[in-house]
Amino acid sequence: EAVEYGLDAPFEVEYHDSVPSTNARARDLAASGAEDVVVLADEQTGGRGRLDREWSSPSGGVWLSLLFRPDVPMAQAPAFTLAAAVAATRAAREVGVDAGIKWPNDVLVESDGDERKLVGILTEMEGEADRTSWIIVGIGVNANVGPEDLPAEANPTSLSAELGAPVDRRVFTQRLLELFEELRQDPEAAVAEWREYATTLGKRVRVETPNGVVEGEAVDVEFPGGLVVDTGDERVTVSAGDCDHLR
Ligand code: BT5
DSSP, rough: OOOOOOOOOEEEEEEEEEEOOHHHHHHHHHHHOOSEEEEEEEEEOOOOOGGGGGGGOOOTSEEEEEEEEEOOOOGTTTHHHHHHHHHHHHHHHHOOOOOOTTTEEEEEEEETTEEEEEEEEEEEEEEEEHHHHHHHHHHHEESSSOGGSGGGGOOOOHHHHHHOOOOOOOHHHHHHHHHHHHTTTTTHHHHHHHHHHBBTTTTTEEEEEEEEEEEEEEEEETTTTTTEEESSSSSEEOSOOOEOOOO
């Protein structure tokens, strides 16, 4: 299925039929000084998740990376991951898929306690504490891909599987980029909006952080993206980690 990606985006768009990883390509572009570029591919042959996990990226998805250079301290960069999750969730809802966000970066479709992953987001950045050189937000949307083409153990879903028909990827991608463009102007507002779509808040969670496991009730998210967990004894803010919903 070929795509006409004549996008009218607030970013320059570099389109590939097939590329190892749009994030890797965006890193090369960052090294050569580019900014406000979107790398978009129909297929990735070496798509990556966090912690170097594999991201399955068959033809028919929306695999893209946004490269930009925001004028913020590096510590605020996580807010852009949350902004991307909000943009993807809103774009999915606009085509009729009832998506929600699991902290920090998974966009899921939930039904009867079953969580199916629709979108994954991988943010990379470089800079110094007080100055961000670049941020790359990689967004992988299972758009028109059959679940049989995705790793079953990940319990994935796609827009086409949820809707029973393919989406117009050009229209969907255009909307996703427009929404992200709007949200990235005001990261604090994006984090506030994240709460509206969160499936994590109010749940019991188990978060594996680089400093150990935190378990308790997820009560809030605070700028630039930390999850506030009430362990029963205290409130802990975790800024990174893998989060499981425990019911
Ligand atoms: C993520 O990692 O969810 C971030 C994925 C980011 C992908 C985008 S695509 C464009 C850009 N270019 C790249 O190379 N990457 C970005 P993480 O939370 O670590 O989740 C990875 C896990 O999700 C894997 O270990 C699998 O279990 C599962 N998984 C892999 N492919 C999947 C898919 N297409 N749909 C749903 N789950 C998947």
